[in-house]
Amino acid sequence: MHYVSAGPGEAHGHTTNWGDVSMIRFLLAVLAVAVVLTGVYVVGRLIYDIVQLIGERRRSKNDAALPPLWRDVKALGIAAQIGVLAIIVAVIAYLRSNFLTRAEDIGLNLSFDFLDQPAGISIADNPLGPNDTVSEALTQGFLNTIRVILIGIPAALILGTLIGIARLSSNWVLQKLATGYVEFFRNIPPLVVIIVMWRVVFLEGFPRSQEAWKPLGGWFIFSNNRFAFPSLLGQDNFDAFRLILLLGLLAAAAVAVWRTRVFNETGSPHHRVLWGVGTFVGIATVAYVALGAPIATSKPALDEAGRVFSGGLRMQMPYAALTTALVIYTATHIAEIVRGSILAVHRGQVEAANALALSGFQRYRFVVLPQAMRIAFPPLINQFLNFSKNSSLAIAIGFSEVTSLVNDLFGQSQPAPQLILILMLFYLTLSLVLSAVGNLINRRLQVVGR
């Protein structure tokens, strides 16, 4: 018998992502611990308050001014807390007993063992196979959700900011166009925007892949199945080149810092962006030539039958439709926030900038926008959260993000209550992480504001 050990190239054959089984179970455990800790904290606080109150009343027992217990504001406050707590506990207990009774009646399986069962599904453009486990499938769905968010939120922020500024423009046409855009898309439910974008623009607007549209000599391929763009592909010495690029970035940052220091000391123009970019491009060019062209462009291709896309950067049509629709929808809300925040910047600031003879761009870049963004950021976090949650509407147009995937799993007889719980946990974690990041940035912004 001949035994062949897997070479380094074959090691990546199977997709195991950062311990997915443990990730989902870890999330569930964190949820349980959080619930218990919150309960202990609330009850503990309540008991502490009661002990305080008793002590206080005992100490001042002989004080004639002491109100009777039913008129003591502190006592009433504690009673109110106990009341609210009792209502919450009663409601949860009722729902729980209702659910458990029904589950027992029909014999519902409430364990989480299904996570290690084969999921029996596959996803477009994903190595996930039908024999991979449920938790691997959930992880891949979650990653697809994140792919939408990573591209979508920055795009929505940029588009929204531009539209918000355009709404305040003195150019009549631009201003009315921006207003029309905002008022139109802001007042349509996101699901409708998504379905119309998918159906009218992408599905009917692009040819089928057998008749794909290949502009610019085939460097771009557009069809209502997939899009493909040219991309860069690493060749020999690519790892070394990547390392040198990283060093180049560090060097560029160092140069920029040096120019800033020169500016602070002498007052001569710093041009730090120009210097930094110049340094980086210079290093990159030298390395590219020295290492013998370590990267090449990759041209996308499509086979005769119009089925197999290869090379380049490929994108599923539903992904493009979903991301575009959500960016267009969310950008309207962001535009309104940005517009409001710009208007909230004190007029004296603009007048001062004008008095310094700053150009229109400089006025926005250095005076208005930094202050406006400080005001805009907290409500913007809200929009980022809405964006991430609205991505679940992809289920209507066939993009396999995590909600759509959970629906697939329902069809494979995987238990719905547990899957819904895990789905809620995913979105909860995502939202908490997003708002934590947002709050960190916000705090930085506020510190600068003194």
Next chain:
Amino acid sequence: MRKHWILRLVAVFLGFTLLAAACGNDSSDGDAVEQDGGDTGGDTGGDGGDTGGDTGGDTGGDTGEDGGEDTVDLVQGGSVLAKVQDAGVVECGGNDTLPGFGIVDADGAFSGFDIDFCGVIAAAVLGDASAVNVTPLLAAQRFPTLQSGEIDVLIRNTTWTASRDGNEQANFLHTTFYDGQGFMVRDDSSIATLADANNASICVLTGTTTLLNLNAVLADRGIAFTPVTFESNDELNPAFQAGQCEVWTSDASQLAAFAATMDIPTRILPEIISKEPLGPVVADGDTQWAQVVNWATMATIQAWEFGINQENLSSFTDSEDTNIRRFLGLPIVDGDGNESIAEVGLGLPTDFAWNIIEQVGNYEDIFNRNLAGIGLTLAGSPNDLWTNGGLQYVPPFR
């Protein structure tokens, strides 16, 4: 002065909520205990001929305990049959986007093969085929909805599989339609057999066994494909017509139904890759209700076998055949001239089959009314009667 008044109000309110919360806890515990007791009693009592008596007892006890709180009854188990008789309507989970099987028209009225079987159950239990409330469900919603007790019966082109019987707490009853998973392509497509579909994009509904079959069968045959999954046929249909996917896979009957409504010419591939027996489903844990739904469904096929249909039903009132008289709940005269009506003890009225045939029709009536229009034929198909070489065979009604 005013402040004191408010504080007093708050105190009273708090006291009240505390009391209510405490009572709520007590009563729900009590209910659970009583419910358990009742169940045990019913179980040990056996399920022979006492069904009628049990039903009566349950209903009486329930109404006595918690008055008008229907929701508690519904969610905490008990007999579905008694609940349906009490409410006077059958809650039926159905499809609203599948021509021929379950579709909703512009006025919000449901029609179709599956919807007619909801009517069959209502006619059997309540004597009125129109006493049906259809809840349209997406594929992925149907089992959670059935599990929650929101619907009494699920008749939504649902395939009977082992994992659904086991994992979804579903109880599958007599198969009303024998189907199989097929593939449809545009007529001008280069795909002639399934093997040609290598690397193609295939449209499929999410939350269905279709997706599972597709993955398993194509993986086994070494055919690579890109799944494009949709939640509803409302989006899948345009996606197929616009060519986002080259192939549409679903139950063959569904493909035929959609092909009939499409502008572009289409072709169905020769391969049928699975068995898809479709039929009514109820939740586990209520044998009596399952039997009621099962026998009501099978009565349409027995009537077909007897040759009784909606048109000639009245001519059977003076039938000489004892089996037919028994089936239709007609009085049977014995040698001494005593009349008696057969009672099968299912908890159904003795004339349930009569009501079904009179109001909805036999299996053939239902099939031709709904499925002939989309190009499906009964003769020679697996859905034909066993005496004609088909698969429809039901146990005797005696």
